[in-house]
Amino acid sequence: QYLAAIDVNASVAIKYKTDDPKLQSILKTIQDSASYLRNVTRSQLRSLKPPGLETVGLSAAIEDLISQWQMSFPQYEININIEVDDRLVDYDTALTVYRCLQEALTNITRHAEAHKICIDLVTQNKSVQGNDISLTIRDDGKGFDPNEAMGKGLGLIGIRERVHALNGLFKLHQAEPTGSVLTLNIPL
Incomplete structure (x- = not known):
């Protein structure tokens, strides 16, 4: 003020x-x-504290994050698919997904040498197992050895620990023909 x-x-x-x-x-x-x-x-x-996470929900907060990020990094082509029922996502899960995407975008800009990024964020109803939220981030960068990358910095380790703290699954692997894929699944 x-x-x-x-x-x-x-x-x-x-x-x-x-x-x-x-x-x-x-x-x-x-x-x-x-x-x-x-x-x-x-x-x-x-x-x-991500703006709007509590008031407008995860979907709008993610759209705002990507919009802000694209202003800083307009050279990237981003394809976004968000199919989230915000009513199903509690604050801790929303914050985890938001922070994980934020860290993944940071890693892509620092290390990947990518041109395209695909982001899929979806809530799913798996009948017997209940609902979950899935975040997948793909890039067309130079790729890396996931086992090596996990030991080099705290970013990926932080993502994995956040996801595991919510009983979620963390997967990181090379994309074909190039790039990397990060996938998170968190039960709701």
């Missing part, structure tokens, strides 16, 4: 006519800095 106040006050001050171009330049710099800090703060808050 203080950054918003600085931004508004700088905007008002810029509108006052002055013959001093240095003052106008300083005010514009203050306004630009306040706007930049507001955007950084908003981004940091988004990473701490």
Whole structure:
């Protein structure tokens, strides 16, 4: 709120006519800095607590995550299929799915050298076994040895542990002809 106040006050001050171009330049710099800090703060808050996860549901939060990500990485072609009954997904499961997708997208941008990403997020009714949610992320990147990749960083280990904590299944394997596939199944 203080950054918003600085931004508004700088905007008002810029509108006052002055013959001093240095003052106008300083005010514009203050306004630009306040706007930049507001955007950084908003981004940091988004990473701490996904917007709308509790209010609008997992589907909308995932769509927002992908939209924000595509603004930063427009060079990727993304195919998205979301068929989720948000009423079936509790907050802990939704947060896990959200964080896992977030980490997977980060890994793809850092390591995969991919051009295309396919994301499938589906809730399923498996009659006898009950409902579950499935997230599959495929890329057409250079691929990797899943056994090696699990030991190199905490990202994939974190995804696996989050999924296992909810009695879910975690699968990571090479795609054909290239790339990788990450699949999560979590019971609801």
